Structures are given as structure tokens and as C-alpha cells.
Amino acid sequence: MSVDNREWYMAAYASQGVPTSEHLKLRTVSLPVAGDSIPEGHVAVEILWLSVDPYQRTRMTGYRDGLDMTPFDLGQVISTVGIGRIIESKDSKYKKGEIVLGFGFPVGEFCVIPSATITSTIDQMPQNITLPHYLSCFGVAGFAAWVAIEVIGEPKAGSNVFISAAAGGVGMVAGQLARLKGCRVIGSVGSDEKIKLLKDEFGYDDAFNYHKETDFDAALTKYFPNGIDLYLDNVGGKMLDAVLKHVNRHARIPLCGMISQYNKVSTERDSIKNLFNMIGKEVRMEGFMISTYFNRFPDFVKEMEGYLSQGKISFKHNIFNGIGSFLDALGSMFSSSNFGKVIIKVQ
Amino acid sequence: MSVDNREWYMAAYASQGVPTSEHLKLRTVSLPVAGDSIPEGHVAVEILWLSVDPYQRTRMTGYRDGLDMTPFDLGQVISTVGIGRIIESKDSKYKKGEIVLGFGFPVGEFCVIPSATITSTIDQMPQNITLPHYLSCFGVAGFAAWVAIEVIGEPKAGSNVFISAAAGGVGMVAGQLARLKGCRVIGSVGSDEKIKLLKDEFGYDDAFNYHKETDFDAALTKYFPNGIDLYLDNVGGKMLDAVLKHVNRHARIPLCGMISQYNKVSTERDSIKNLFNMIGKEVRMEGFMISTYFNRFPDFVKEMEGYLSQGKISFKHNIFNGIGSFLDALGSMFSSSNFGKVIIKVQ
Numbered sequence: 001m002s003v004d005n006r007e008w009y010m011a012a013y014a015s016q017g018v019p020t021s022e023h024l025k026l027r028t029v030s031l032p033v034a035g036d037s038i039p040e041g042h043v044a045v046e047i048l049w050l051s052v053d054p055y056q057r058t059r060m061t062g063y064r065d066g067l068d069m070t071p072f073d074l075g076q077v078i079s080t081v082g083i084g085r086i087i088e089s090k091d092s093k094y095k096k097g098e099i100v101l102g103f104g105f106p107v108g109e110f111c112v113i114p115s116a117t118i119t120s121t122i123d124q125m126p127q128n129i130t131l132p133h134y135l136s137c138f139g140v141a142g143f144a145a146w147v148a149i150e151v152i153g154e155p156k157a158g159s160n161v162f163i164s165a166a167a168g169g170v171g172m173v174a175g176q177l178a179r180l181k182g183c184r185v186i187g188s189v190g191s192d193e194k195i196k197l198l199k200d201e202f203g204y205d206d207a208f209n210y211h212k213e214t215d216f217d218a219a220l221t222k223y224f225p226n227g228i229d230l231y232l233d234n235v236g237g238k239m240l241d242a243v244l245k246h247v248n249r250h251a252r253i254p255l256c257g258m259i260s261q262y263n264k265v266s267t268e269r270d271s272i273k274n275l276f277n278m279i280g281k282e283v284r285m286e287g288f289m290i291s292t293y294f295n296r297f298p299d300f301v302k303e304m305e306g307y308l309s310q311g312k313i314s315f316k317h318n319i320f321n322g323i324g325s326f327l328d329a330l331g332s333m334f335s336s337s338n339f340g341k342v343i344i345k346v347q
Numbered sequence: 348m349s350v351d352n353r354e355w356y357m358a359a360y361a362s363q364g365v366p367t368s369e370h371l372k373l374r375t376v377s378l379p380v381a382g383d384s385i386p387e388g389h390v391a392v393e394i395l396w397l398s399v400d401p402y403q404r405t406r407m408t409g410y411r412d413g414l415d416m417t418p419f420d421l422g423q424v425i426s427t428v429g430i431g432r433i434i435e436s437k438d439s440k441y442k443k444g445e446i447v448l449g450f451g452f453p454v455g456e457f458c459v460i461p462s463a464t465i466t467s468t469i470d471q472m473p474q475n476i477t478l479p480h481y482l483s484c485f486g487v488a489g490f491a492a493w494v495a496i497e498v499i500g501e502p503k504a505g506s507n508v509f510i511s512a513a514a515g516g517v518g519m520v521a522g523q524l525a526r527l528k529g530c531r532v533i534g535s536v537g538s539d540e541k542i543k544l545l546k547d548e549f550g551y552d553d554a555f556n557y558h559k560e561t562d563f564d565a566a567l568t569k570y571f572p573n574g575i576d577l578y579l580d581n582v583g584g585k586m587l588d589a590v591l592k593h594v595n596r597h598a599r600i601p602l603c604g605m606i607s608q609y610n611k612v613s614t615e616r617d618s619i620k621n622l623f624n625m626i627g628k629e630v631r632m633e634g635f636m637i638s639t640y641f642n643r644f645p646d647f648v649k650e651m652e653g654y655l656s657q658g659k660i661s662f663k664h665n666i667f668n669g670i671g672s673f674l675d676a677l678g679s680m681f682s683s684s685n686f687g688k689v690i691i692k693v694q
């Protein structure tokens with residue numbers, strides 16, 4: 001049995017700007033998903049949910065960029081973290097009908113993959129947890145937030161914490177984790193609606209709209225009268241530079257992403273002028289990739305399940321419907337329109 | 348008894364450029380150094396040696412700059428680390444004739460200071476160690492090098508280490524410490540003579556003259572075919588930016604100083620464009636001030652005494668004669684002419 005599988009592939013590199021239908025195209029391919037055409041040790045999967053994350057953009061330039069990830073080849077299917085249902089199995093460890101999570105799913109409707117690439121089986125879900133949570137709080141975004149705040153950030157009760165792109169997938173979790181450690185947490189976001197969301201739903205102490213408060217130095221003076229102890233940088237550029245004027249002694253700056261720079265060629269990136277301040281204030285700035293911290297994943301899951309079951313952390317998913325929505329889903333992250341973790345509900 | 352004491356003071360702030368005789372002036376004041384005019388708990392000191400360090404420049408702008416140190420007031424005597432002989436004591440712990448080290452000596456010929464500000468007494472000197480060594484290897488420069496390399500830098504045998512301002516007070520020690528850990532060490536310097544010095548006297552594997560190899564990206568490609576694991580930044584600016592294009596996974600960048608930026612007002616400082624690379628390469632950049640690490644000073648002294656007594660570390664002092672030489676001594680650090688630790692032999 002074959003299915004008509006729609007999948008997104010890299011048609012042309014996007015060296016700058018938000019990728020469009022010129023760069024990313026949808027094609028339909030016939031994919032055998034049953035019988036002898038499935039090799040031993042493989043499974044056929046009907047894809048249910050797909051994670052869309054800013055880092056994917058950095059794989060669409062045709063060269064290794066700041067995140068140092070392998071670029072997609074031209075013609076290659078875009079890949080991501082996903083959840084699917086097994087519809088055929090040539091591995092005795094997996095049964096038809098099982099729900100599985102994989103870190104290398106294609107952005108498509110079906111796939112045939114080596115069973116070794118399956119990360120885990122999702123059988124029984126704890127209270128308050130749904131499938132999309134495995135792509136948000138237990139996925140790339142949630143784990144990145146946890147590593148940034150708890151492993152690198154070392155927040156103490158009373159610390160002044162600033163989080164940029166605070167209503168995005170990483171930011172919303174990070175702020176709540178910092179609040180649970182007793183920190184004062186301020187976020188920067190791209191709309192007034194998001195300020196409300198952060199304060200009402202995620203417990204942020206305050207937030208500001210960087211489109212309105214465009215003098216970041218003045219904004220940080222206003223929101224951080226006692227300086228910044230921990231800055232989770234999701235955006236880079238001008239905001240990072242402004243933060244360096246407001247850091248306290250021994251401030252930590254985990255660099256999670258620099259979304260403001262992803263659509264710019266390297267020569268046009270924003271300049272940073274205030275690194276000198278890192279010396280006197282003894283600031284530690286540290287880039288990280290979650291893959292390095294996978295040995296801590298079980299600690300993270302345990303802690304996060306506890307928070308979720310006790311209702312101490314809440315999530316917002318920005319769900320796009322159908323595989324056709326990928327381009328919009330990707331673009332939403334660069335538009336200030338996005339609230340929460342971007343996920344595609346494929347079927 | 349009074350002496351005619353010559354001392355340097357802050358006459359006018361130097362917001363940019365190398366400070367000149369317009370900013371720093373020498374004055375002669377009559378200073379009582381004996382009898383009842385010395386208060387209880389104080390000592391009168393004849394100053395013998397004074398340390399001159401790049402960080403002093405950052406206290407001459409009139410405002411708190413990147414190093415976050417208190418600016419000198421107008422009219423205030425410039426202070427530094429020094430060594431002197433006690434010529435009168437109103438504290439039973441100190442005797443006339445003793446040699447003492449202090450971290451807050453004036454740049455002058457005599458002083459009367461609270462005995463509590465004396466850091467240590469220098470009585471018996473281990474083999475190979477002279478008084479100037481207390482201002483170089485056991486002073487600000489040597490300790491900064493040790494903190495940067497051994498505490499923050501975490502060098503491993505075989506690591507590729509890059510050190511800027513490598514023939515300066517910090518750089519010459521840092522490179523030797525890294526070599527003793529089994530690292531491959533390359534330095535950047537401002538003259539060909541210094542390249543020879545680094546290779547012949549300090550055991551550097553290689554070095555380059557940044558005035559000749561002005562394309563830093565190309566130079567680092569040439570000298571670091573396997574990338575950089577540890578960069579001790581003494582200069583900031585364009586060199587730091589270039590390094591960020593050559594960092595290996597988990598590279599460490601201790602920020603010790605940014606001498607290329609000290610003579611520029613903050614708005615004219617060099618821009619850094621390559622911070623994005625810190626994420627994918629998981630680079631840790633960390634500013635530090637040695638005062639934070641004083642609890643490690645005994646460990647440092649013990650290790651350094653061992654190296655010196657075994658002849659494993661050598662030093663070069665750039666000695667200026669007489670208190671009148673302070674302006675030249677200070678300027679030498681910004682001129683590419685300086686070899687080794689700048690020290691004034693006062694008497």
C-alpha cells in the first residue's frame with residue numbers, strides 16, 4: 001500500500017529574509033507504507049504533530065551558520081521533532097498503533113524511518129499532559145528553557161531575570177521556571193497582547209513591547225532599577241547590547257538563540273559595542289545547544305512533570321492545521337504575531 | 348621631618364586617546380614622614396617600586412567604564428600596587444626598615460598610609476625572585492594570567508591557546524602557564540622583536556605581528572588550522588571578533604582586558620558581529636576581576652614559586668627609572684613598544 005505523502009523540501013536557499021514559497025516547496029510523493037517495501041528495522045509512521053522552531057531557519061541558508069547545524073541540502077525534506085502513530089512495523093519492539101516521538105521526523109504527513117531514530121514511545125500520559133506538550137514543555141523549547149535557566153543561569157531567589165522573545169516557546173517556559181525559583185521576571189515581546197499573556201497566564205512580573213519602547217536602554221533602566229542578574233537571550237543584536245549596559249556583578253547570559261539575526265547575512269548582523277562591560281561586572285555569557293545536555297533530560301522531565309501535575313507551569317500552543325501550514329507556521333515566529341510554542345497538527 | 352615628595356595626580360580627565368601631561372601632572376608636596384605627625388596605626392613609607400598596568404587607564408576618564416572601577420577624582424593622586432621601605436611606624440606590627448607590599452600605594456616617592464592597607468611584608472625572598480617579581484609574577488599581572496588560564500580557561504593538554512597582547516605583563520605569564528599544561532600556544536604582538544621574545548624566551552609555539560598580518564581572520568586561519576580552544580583576551584575589539592570565527596566547540600574566552608578599547612569613548616568602540624557563533628560552538632565568554640579570586644591567591648603563589656624556583660617560568664620587566672617616568676611608562680603600554688611587565692624603579 002502506498003500513500004500520497006505531502007512533504008516540504010528545500011527548493012532554494014534563503015540567505016536573508018523570511019523564507020518564502022520560493023525557498024520552501026510542498027511536493028507530493030508516493031510512499032509505500034505497508035508490506036515488503038518497509039525494510040527490516042524500520043517503521044512506517046503517520047505523522048500527527050510537528051514542532052516548528054526558530055533554529056530551523058538557520059539550516060536554510062546553504063552554509064553552516066552561528067548555530068553550526070548542518071544545512072538542508074537542496075531537494076532535501078525539512079526535518080524536525082515530531083509525534084506519529086506507527087502504521088506498519090518491521091521491528092518487534094514497536095507495534096502498529098503505538099504513538100512515538102522522534103527528533104528527526106520529516107515535515108510531512110507520513111514517513112518510513114529506522115526504528116532506532118525513535119526517541120520514545122508515548123503510552124500513558126500524566127495528568128494535564130497532552131501530545132503537543134511533548135513538543136513544547138518536553139520538547140526542544142522546554143528543555144532549552146530548563147538548561148538556560150537551571151543549568152547555566154543559576155537563578156537565586158530575588159534575582160532580576162530578563163527574558164527576550166518571552167512569549168515564544170522557550171521564553172514562556174523560562175520565565176515560569178525562574179518565577180518558581182523566586183526570581184523577579186521581566187520579558188520583552190512584540191505586542192501588547194503578549195504583555196497581557198505573560199502577566200496573566202505565565203506569572204511574569206512585568207513585560208514591555210519592544211516595538212513601542214524602542215529605546216532599549218531606557219526600557220531596561222525603567223524595568224530594572226536594580227540591574228539584571230540573568231538574561232536569557234533569544235534574540236541577540238540590539239537587545240543583547242543594551243542588556244550589557246544593565247548587568248549586575250556576576251550576571252549570567254545564556255545564549256539560546258538570536259532570532260533577530262537569523263534573517264540577516266553575517267556581514268549585516270547587528271554590532272555589539274558593550275562587551276567591555278563584561279569585565280568589570282564579571283559577566284559570564286555562554287552559548288549552548290541542548291544536545292550537549294541530554295544526560296540531564298531525565299532530571300528535566302521529572303521536574304517538569306511535577307510542575308505540570310501541580311499546575312505550577314502552564315503552556316500555550318500556537319497550533320497550525322495541516323501540513324500545508326508549515327510556511328505560515330515558520331513565518332509566524334519572525335512576525336511578532338506568535339504566541340507560545342508553534343506546532344503543526346498534521347492530521 | 349618632612350620630605351619633598353613628588354607625586355602624580357589627575358589634573359584633567361582623558362575621555363579618549365593616551366593620557367598626556369595635560370591630564371596627568373607631577374607635583375611636589377611637603378610630606379611629614381617622622382615624629383608626631385604620623386598618626387597611630389599608620390606607617391611612613393619610602394616607595395621603591397611601582398606597578399604600571401593598563402587597567403589604570405580606565406580610571407582616568409572621569410566615569411565608571413567597562414572595568415567598573417572608581418574613577419580618580421580631579422586632584423587625586425594616582426594609586427597602584429607598590430613596594431616600599433618603612434621609614435617610620437606607629438604600629439607595633441611593623442618596624443622601621445621592613446619592606447612591604449601594598450595594593451593602594453600612590454604613584455609617588457613617599458607616603459603615609461594606614462598600616463591596615465599593607466598587603467604583606469617581604470622578608471625572605473625565594474631563589475630567583477627579586478622585588479620586581481612581586482609586581483609582575485606575584486602581582487596583578489601574574490595573578491590575572493593565572494586566574495584566566497587555570498581557573499577560567501581550563502586548559503587541557505593539546506588545547507589550542509591564543510593570547511593577545513602576548514608580550515605584555517599578563518600575556519607573557521599566561522602563555523607560559525598554558526605551555527606548562529601541555530597546550531599549543533600562539534600569541535599576537537605589536538612588533539617582530541616581540542615574536543622573537545615570545546618564541547625564544549617564553550616558549551610560545553608561534554606568534555604573529557598584528558601590525559603586519561592585519562587580516563586577523565586570515566592570520567587565525569593560518570596559525571590555528573585546528574581552531575581555538577582557549578582565547579585569553581587582553582585587547583578586545585577586532586581581534587576578539589575575528590577569534591569568534593575560529594572557536595572550537597566549548598571554547599573558553601576569559602576577558603582579562605580590552606586595551607584596544609581603553610582610549611576610545613564608548614560610542615566609538617569597535618563592534619563585534621560574530622557573537623552568534625557562540626551558540627553553535629557553545630562558547631563560554633567570561634569577564635573577571637582578580638579581586639574576586641583573592642581566596643585563591645595562596646594557591647597561586649605556591650604554584651608560581653614552584654615554577655620560578657625550578658626555572659620553568661621566566662619574566663621580563665620593562666623598568667622605567669624615577670617617578671618622573673610615569674607618563675612614559677603608562678604610554679608605553681599603548682604603543683607596541685612595551686616588552687614585559689611595566690614597573691617604575693622609584694629610588
